[in-house]
Amino acid sequence: MTLSATSHRARPQVPAVPGEPLLALRDVRMHFPAAGGTRAAPRTVKAVDGVSLTLHAGQTLGLVGESGCGKSTTARLIARLLEPTGGQILYRGVDIAHLSTRKLRPYRREIQLIFQDPVSSLNPRHTVGTIIGTALRTHRIVPPHREVARVQELLEIVGLDPDHHGRYPHEFSGGQRQRIGIARALAVRPKVIVADEPVSALDVSIQAQVMNLLEKLRREFGIAFVFIAHDLGVVRQFCDRVAVMYLGKVVESGSRDALYGTPMHPYAQALLSAAPNLATTRGAPPRARIRLVGDVPSPVDPPTGCRFRTRCWRAEDRCATTEPTLTPTAAGLNTACHFPERLDPSWLEVA
Amino acid sequence: MSYETSAHDEPYLVVRDLRVSFPTAAGPVEAVRGLSYSVPLGRTLAIVGESGSGKSVSSLAVMGLHDPRRTRVGGSVTLGGQEIVGAPESALRRVRGARAAMIFQDPLSALHPYFTVGDQIAEAYRAHHRVGRGPARARAAELLDRVGIPRPRARLDEYPHQFSGGMRQRVMIAMALANDPKLLIADEPTTALDVTVQAQILDLIGDLQQEFGSAVVFITHDLGVVSEVADDVLVMYAGRAVEYGTADQVLARPLHPYAWGLLESIPALTGDPVPLRPIPGLPPRLTDLPGGCAFHPRCGQRERVLHGRCASEAPDLAPRSSEQGRLSRCHLSHPELIFVQEILPRLP
Structure with missing residues (x-):
């Protein structure tokens, strides 16, 4: 049985619109209340502050950026674990940003989330069979008498022993627990999986195993992914398109090859230059060496104009007054910068 | 320094046949099983391994930080000629901080x-x-x-x-x-940090070492970080060193199939992405180590070694290449050839 098999009972279906992106975020904002404000002048943490993204069926979109850039909040908004304070989240053309819990139900099935820490996202008192079975039952995926068989099929798909459905999460290793989380997400036949740092807690050899599993799911079941990771190599391996976030905004986005090959935004360049590249030890040319100074400013009180300007070596007066918007700068690349510039590879020390 | 006591040719840190085990209800768990290495002043040794390989446990033993009531430490660790294993707490207190200092992954829990x-x-x-x-x-x-x-x-x-x-x-x-310690042990000091901050900290540690000429032991699971900081590399698996050499040698021409597997698991940032070839299976449990080579159940090369020796006979850590000072713990007779002909072309 495959994911495309029909269920035993009619479910509310999400209507499909041809040509429409599967998922589109339009100027989405998530401002959390912060301490120290007054009713007249409330203070907010602008975790996500005007993010627009699109995801087509079967595509993989990577979100990269450092702590506090808003990538995990964006993941939670897409899965509607959070209700945005502004903007639209369009799933097949329907705005799900403010839907009630009841109306969200069909969307919850189609958009699944997998987390970084499989331990805290699996109930320690439930067997794996119960954990996955609950997902099957909640969304009435298979008739009750087929439940155990389906759980076993799912365990097999994610590379676990089907006979282990009676075991508890603590009886599995970290990588195996992540596979359980993936099986649970897969159980309800999602169209989109939002994966928030799914491999970053795993050892290198296990990380590659889980990456290959995700790749298999995308190939065999055509699932679209929003893939969040701080490891730039992992994102490059998995994603067709990549968006770089900084302090609640997308600063550059585009095709994988354009973004990794010729980034135009200074922050994207700094990020890539800071990531160690093993291929260099085997003769790949070394890249520009950019060292940012200082820390990321507070999202309560972000800098005016361009948010990166306080750490940017290309910043000029205009950057403090006018906020740059995402505009095409190179083939397949959109950049939010007043001074987009290709980095000269021979330029080995900047900033 | 006034307390410079090391003999002339002896490296500052010398670890010989270090063994660390923890008694448990199910019998002793051997976390480090005969580890030997040395680090001279002015050099950085990276110890690389995954969870449970013994990299952190061995480094705590170098600092004399294991509780003798709960841990058995054997073998020898000398710092500038002074023995650490079995030394009384009063002597260790004079060493810690002064001769050797340690930085940890999580500064928040290490600071009061x-x-x-x-x-x-x-x-x-x-x-x-x-x-x-x-x-x-x-x-x-x-x-x-x-x-x-x-x-x-x-x-x-x-x-x-x-x-x-x-x-x-x-x-x-x-x-x-x-x-002004002569030895700095850094246990995953950048693992919890963002990549641009990691780059700053790696630069800082490198600069400080240049300035003070101390010996550095850098513990990490990240081979990319190794390529940035290390002079020498020791790869650990299941409590033992499986490969040793300079960073250039180990990263560009590794000899041990476990090191090959690690390189095949790490996506690159340049070139055409190729499929990852992860090491199959899981690391062994320390309570239930396989016989022979601890890596053999996961090793893609074991068919190449005759008479099933990988399963029956534990290989020694020995020179297995023409290059001076390189060590590997593997029965394969021509690892360099296999690497160049089969592994290298398919690396990410």
């Missing part, structure tokens, strides 16, 4: 939340120097300045939570440097 950063660094300094509060405070400010913390005098009176993750790691480094 109730004391100001200045007090904590000054205390570390006064533990080994008979000076008053004033000079110790001045020393703390000087150290904060040295590790790149802006406005050091003002920040002395702040508490750890007032610092960002990267700045906290700088505070830890400042504290470790308070007494």
